[in-house]
Amino acid sequence: MRRAAAVAVALALAASGLVADDGGQWPTFHYDAARRGHPPVRFKTCAFDEAWRFDLGGHTWRYEKGTSVWSASPAIAQVGGRTLLFIGAYDHNLYALDAATGEEVWRLTTGGRLNAPPAVARVGERTLVFIGSGDRTFYAADAATGEKLWSHETLPWSYTTGVSAPTAPVVVDIGGRTLVAVGFWNTDRRALRTIQRSDVFAFDAATGEVVWRRKLADTPITSPAMMPVDGRPLLFIGAEDGRLMALRATDGALQWTFTSDHAITAAPMAAALKGQPAVFVGNRWGMLNCVSAKTGALLWSSKTGHEIKSTAAIAPVEGRMKLYVGSMDRYLHCIDASTSRSLWRFQTGKFVVSSPVVCEVAGKPAVIFSSLDNRLYMRDALSGQKIWQFETGDMLWPYETRGSSLWSSPAVAEVDGEPQIFFGSYDGNLYCFKAVPRCFAEGQDLGPRPGATPAREEGSRSRPLVFLPPILGLGMIVAGFAVMLTSRGRSSDAGAGDDRC
Amino acid sequence: MELYMPLWKIVKRPLIPIRESWQDAVPLVGLFVLLSLAVWGALRLRGRAQQRLRRGVQVASALLFIIFLHRCLCALRGWVFGLELMGRNNLIAFGHMAIFVEIMAFTIGFGRVYCGWLCPLGAANEALGGVVRLRDGLSRRRSLLAGYLLLGGLTVLIVWMAWMVRPDTRFFSENIAAVWGILLLVLLVFALPRAEDDLRIKRIKYASAIGWMGLSVIGVFVTNPWCVLMGDELDYSSLVSIMAVLAGGAVVTMAWCRYLCPLGAAVGLLALLSPVRIVNEAQCTDCGRCQGLCPMNAIDRTEIDQTSCIYCGKCLGVCEYTWETRLIGDEEVAAG
Numbered sequence: 157m158r159r160a161a162a163v164a165v166a167l168a169l170a171a172s173g174l175v176a177d178d179g180g181q182w183p184t185f186h187y188d189a190a191r192r193g194h195p196p197v198r199f200k201t202c203a204f205d206e207a208w209r210f211d212l213g214g215h216t217w218r219y220e221k222g223t224s225v226w227s228a229s230p231a232i233a234q235v236g237g238r239t240l241l242f243i244g245a246y247d248h249n250l251y252a253l254d255a256a257t258g259e260e261v262w263r264l265t266t267g268g269r270l271n272a273p274p275a276v277a278r279v280g281e282r283t284l285v286f287i288g289s290g291d292r293t294f295y296a297a298d299a300a301t302g303e304k305l306w307s308h309e310t311l312p313w314s315y316t317t318g319v320s321a322p323t324a325p326v327v328v329d330i331g332g333r334t335l336v337a338v339g340f341w342n343t344d345r346r347a348l349r350t351i352q353r354s355d356v357f358a359f360d361a362a363t364g365e366v367v368w369r370r371k372l373a374d375t376p377i378t379s380p381a382m383m384p385v386d387g388r389p390l391l392f393i394g395a396e397d398g399r400l401m402a403l404r405a406t407d408g409a410l411q412w413t414f415t416s417d418h419a420i421t422a423a424p425m426a427a428a429l430k431g432q433p434a435v436f437v438g439n440r441w442g443m444l445n446c447v448s449a450k451t452g453a454l455l456w457s458s459k460t461g462h463e464i465k466s467t468a469a470i471a472p473v474e475g476r477m478k479l480y481v482g483s484m485d486r487y488l489h490c491i492d493a494s495t496s497r498s499l500w501r502f503q504t505g506k507f508v509v510s511s512p513v514v515c516e517v518a519g520k521p522a523v524i525f526s527s528l529d530n531r532l533y534m535r536d537a538l539s540g541q542k543i544w545q546f547e548t549g550d551m552l553w554p555y556e557t558r559g560s561s562l563w564s565s566p567a568v569a570e571v572d573g574e575p576q577i578f579f580g581s582y583d584g585n586l587y588c589f590k591a592v593p594r595c596f597a598e599g600q601d602l603g604p605r606p607g608a609t610p611a612r613e614e615g616s617r618s619r620p621l622v623f624l625p626p627i628l629g630l631g632m633i634v635a636g637f638a639v640m641l642t643s644r645g646r647s648s649d650a651g652a653g654d655d656r657c
Numbered sequence: 658m659e660l661y662m663p664l665w666k667i668v669k670r671p672l673i674p675i676r677e678s679w680q681d682a683v684p685l686v687g688l689f690v691l692l693s694l695a696v697w698g699a700l701r702l703r704g705r706a707q708q709r710l711r712r713g714v715q716v717a718s719a720l721l722f723i724i725f726l727h728r729c730l731c732a733l734r735g736w737v738f739g740l741e742l743m744g745r746n747n748l749i750a751f752g753h754m755a756i757f758v759e760i761m762a763f764t765i766g767f768g769r770v771y772c773g774w775l776c777p778l779g780a781a782n783e784a785l786g787g788v789v790r791l792r793d794g795l796s797r798r799r800s801l802l803a804g805y806l807l808l809g810g811l812t813v814l815i816v817w818m819a820w821m822v823r824p825d826t827r828f829f830s831e832n833i834a835a836v837w838g839i840l841l842l843v844l845l846v847f848a849l850p851r852a853e854d855d856l857r858i859k860r861i862k863y864a865s866a867i868g869w870m871g872l873s874v875i876g877v878f879v880t881n882p883w884c885v886l887m888g889d890e891l892d893y894s895s896l897v898s899i900m901a902v903l904a905g906g907a908v909v910t911m912a913w914c915r916y917l918c919p920l921g922a923a924v925g926l927l928a929l930l931s932p933v934r935i936v937n938e939a940q941c942t943d944c945g946r947c948q949g950l951c952p953m954n955a956i957d958r959t960e961i962d963q964t965s966c967i968y969c970g971k972c973l974g975v976c977e978y979t980w981e982t983r984l985i986g987d988e989e990v991a992a993g
Contacts, residue, residue, distance in 0.1 A: 221876055318745060345744045352746055374748050375678075397748055398671070398679025417670050417727050418679045419749070439679075441727060442890070443669065457669065461891025485891040486824060505825030529825035555830040558878030625817035632810030639803040640791040 180570030181239075182232040182578075184275040185324035186467050186511050187567075189382040191425040193469030193480075197568045197575045198516040202534075202543050204589040207576065208258030212245055212584040219553035222321065224271045224561045226580030227287075229324075229511070232569040233276040235283045235299045239571045242285050242299070243580055244270025250287050250295070252302055255571045255578070258588060262302030267291030268320065271561060272379070277327040279334050279361045286336050286361070288322025294338055294357065296364060306364030310357065311342040318343035324379035324423065327361065328389055328405045334361040337391055337405065341376040354395065356380070356408060370408035373397055375419075378437075383426035385433045385449045392435045392449070394420030400437050400447060412452030417441055422511075423467045429455075429477060429493055436479060436493075438464025444481055444491065456496040461485030462507075463559060466525075471514035473521045473537050480523045480537070482508025484559065488525055488533070490540060500540040505529030509563040515575075517543060517591075524566050524577060532566060532579050532587075549583035666727045666889045680752045684728040685759060687721050688775075692763045695774035699767070699968045700933070700980060707970045711773070715780040722887050723777055729888035731881065732757040733866070733920045737873035764924040768931040772914060772921055773967030778883050778899070779914050782906035783952050789910045793949065804849050804908055811904035812842045819897045832894035833872055834880040837865070838901025841917050845908055848916065855954045859915050859965060866922035881920075882913070910952050915965065925964035932982050935961055935968070939977035946975055 186193045212225070223246055230243040232255055239255040250264040268290025275286045276299055283299040292311045297304050311317060323339035337358045344351035354377040358367045375396035382391050382405060389405040396419040402411040418441035425436045426449055433449035442460040447453065466482035470493055477493035484507040490499045504527035512525035514537055521537035530551075534544040556562050564580040577589040671681035691714055698710040722730055731753070739754030760771045772779050788807075792800040819835065826832055848858050873879045882902045884895035905912035914921050928934075937959040947956050950972050955965035959976070972978040 343745045350744045350747075352744075374676075375746055396746070397676070398674075399677060413677065415671060415674050415677055416679060441669075459669075459889075463890075555827055555877070557876040558826075558831050622821070625813050629810045629813035629817065632806045632813065634810075636803045636806030636810060637791075639799055639806060640795065643795050643799045643803075 180575065181234060181276075182230070182567045182569040183277065184231055184326065185229045185273040185379055185423065186425070186469070186565070187513070189326050189328070190427060191379070191381040191423055191467050191511075192427055192471075193425070193467065193511055194471040194514045195568055196515075197570060199522075199575050199591040200518065201591045201593055202518040202522075203592050203594045204534075204544055204546070204577065205592045206546075207588040207590040209588070210251070210253055210258045210260070210586040212247060219556070221557045221560045222271070222319070223269065223553075224563060225552060225582040225584060226564045226586065227270055227273040228561075228563060229273040229565045230567050230578050230580060230586070231274045231276045231285065232567060232571075232578065233283060233299065235276075239569070240299060241578060241586075242274045242276060242287075243586060244272070244274060244287055244289075246270070248289070250274060250285070250297070250302075252285070252299070253586070255569070255576065255588070258586075264295065264297050264302050264304060266295060267293065272322045273324045275325040275327055275336070277334065277336070277361060284361060286325045286327070286338070288320075288325065288338050288340060290319050290321070292317065292320040292340065292342055294322065294325075294340070294359065296336070296359075296361065308357070308359060308364055308366065310340040310355065311344065311351065314344060314346065316344050316346040318345060321376050323377060323393075326380050326382045326391065328358075328382055328391075330389065330406055335359065335367055335405065336361045337380055337382075339372065339377045339380060339393060356391070356393065356403065358405070358408060368408040370403065370410075372401060372403075373399065376421075378420060379423035381424045381426045381435070383433060383435075383449060390449065392424045392426055392437075394422070394424050394437050394439075396421060398439065400424060400435065400445075400452070402435075402449065402452060414445075414447050414452040414454065416445055417443055421463075422465050425468050425470060427470045427477070427493075436468045436470070436481075438466065438468065438481060438483070440464075442483055442485065444468065444479070444489075444496075446493070446496065458489075458491055458496040458498065460487065460489055465507075465509040465559070465561075465563065467511035467565075469512045469514045469523065471521060471537065473514075478537065480512040480514060480525070482510055482512060482525055482527070484509065486527070488512065488523070488527075488535070488540075490523075490537070502533075502535055502540045504531065504533065507558075509561075510565040513566055513568055515568050524568065526564065526566055526579060526581070528562065528582075530581075530583070532577075532581075546587070546589070548579075548581040548585065548587070551582040552584050665724060667725050669727055671727075675751075676748065678748055678752075680748065680755075681726070681728050684722070684726050684730070685755055687726070688730075688756065688759055691718050691721070691775055692759070692770060695770045695968075696763070696767045699770055699774065699970055703970070703973055707973070711969065714774050715777070718775040719777040719780065727889070729884065730756055731884075731888070732760055733869060733923060734873050734879050734881065737870055741874075760920075760924065761927055764927045765930050767933050767968070768928040768963070769921070769924050769967045772924065773969040776914075777886065778902065779911065779967070781903060782911045782914055785903060785906035786910035786952055788907040790949075801850055805846075808842065808845055808849065808904070808908045811907065815842070815897065815900050815904060818900070819893075822893060822896075824893050826893070830877055832880075832897070833869075833877060834882055834884070834894040835897035835901075837869070837917060838882065838898030841901050841905045841913055844916055845905055845912055848909060848912075852954075855915070856957060856962060859954075859962070861916055862918065862922035862925070865917045866919040869919035870923075910954070914967070915953055922964075928963055928966070931963075934963055934981055934983070935966060935972065935978055936981040937961065937972075937976055937978045944976075947972060947978075950975060 227244040246269040266289035321341040325338040373395035378394040380391040391403040398416040400414040446455040460483035462484035468481035479491040487501040506529035510526040532546040566579040673682035735753035736757040739750040742750035882898040902913040941958040955962040
């Protein structure tokens, strides 16, 4: 009994260490293993200049459903005395860039497109970067050199295998052993014995040995979030069949299942709410559900106007835990995490499918997110007021299938002690922004970039002439009814000989 | 200007989850029960009792799919998506296809009962026929004047609203339903004075269905006018199109169902296979009793356009309209 308790405490300490302060780095999707999107990064001022951009070359391969330009989010870590940024792209390459200058350090070419974000972790003496590729293979590479250390093909190739959809990896230290857990959605359309399955793999991060593997669903699954619950590290994974599942990270045993009201396509986020562990996950029906991490019981739900493909960020703002989540109803929603009450929402021009980041800007909490209206936004986390925004260019492809995965989420990290914003846009550029020593007044920003779509100014629709059309329309309708009602008596007097319509 | 939509669904969880997924058996069962009731009512009842039951089924369908269940009746697009996913994601493919297959099966068996008895959008359109009937009895000139004023006013309002709340989307590729709605309003400009050519104009619905399904096949996300209501979604494209559809229904009875509804076109073609149909073997005496009876304008003297007939039963008992059951290739089996 005492030994079991000691193991539980050790596991809790080990796992909780993974969600602790990473010193301004961004090692995995949405900052930490719990996907909370709230790094301890503080920008001193609220104005930003573009520090560099990395261009994919504008070369468009081809667009198909599920394609995104960049990984859903970059990973940023200190490697060999400098800060490197790792991001995958649809051109099959995992890029390592110098985060200070944007120069390419190395690239690793895989056999498929890289939509899933990478993760970086220290394993023994080396820093490794992990990423799943559309070629059904999971790769581990030396973060300093790009040398491939090991890889694992999750489904052998055949003429009928389809494109794979891997998730973001999550790194878990258990009893001194580092595991990296990742999900893969694989399909094979071979006759009679089709394969369509999502598996979760836990690899030994050092050797690539499969520690455990579990079939989870017949549909695609989301990236896992990890949080210790009662001393045991649990993985929380959503599936397109609507289930949110909790797995024990040590052996993959299923702990509980919560069935949502629609497909879950966004990664869940885990956090403690008034001391109780909870999981927050949005779904395709626009419902943000808060579920007990211990039992899987629904605690509350809040409806947005359209599909949620965004992982919520959570942060304490003025003493209350607040959630920030994007929706395809075009709004960024701020929701009280305890009561599910909507506090404010901000309308953008198009779908908000990115996962927001909350950090401190000029002494105040701010939320950074992108919308598919080609803008990167920074709003006051308390009131939703504008702080700064940036316009990127149009997407590389002439059109997208709505709801398909063209998203990319911003990341923030410190480079040489200086906080920076990184954003891989679907215009083919990866942008880096630095805070500059000036602040803009409300309503000002850096202005559109060359070649960008002109911004639609807020309030530009309040011109007086804008009410002319409805007055005209209502007038015509009233006139139409007047003709109908006033002519009835006269027409019936005219007799049945009229040419009726 | 912010979009405002009430979010009104009562049941927000699958009541009978299929394989523990969000796929809910209740909409399928509900649809089956209501369609069965519709078939029974259409074939067995007559007159006011039949119309009362039809109203009841329409209200029950609207309550079930708009207010009660979270599941949308996504049929035509779902069918295309389902076909694409078969063999790759069978569970989701089933979810996409199940509703459509059920509607198709009933259509092949009993014609367009779904359109006439269950479709909430069709019911709303039919109710708006009350506005159209205000023009009954007017001279042709005044009727057209009133119709055009109404159509023009509603079009101006819808275009204004659409412009005011426009998103930064690509209008054609990402807002197909809105494009279809505007097409309907444009079509009505030409269809309004050509009531005598209605049968020919209605053929445009086949082009509508082919275009709708073709766009779905190449990856364009084609929403439906009813996504706003039944899907409970704050969707710009659907919002614009449903307003256009309802506006059209106030100018020509069931204009959307007649001319452009892609689902209506698809089930209309399948209805040709149905052994159960309304026929009239009387000699036409031009008495005019059938004029204005059919909300779909499917009656041409004693001929009934089977692709348009929605089995509402309004013509039964008038002239010699009656049900006929005839298996494909067989002589008449039964009539009653």
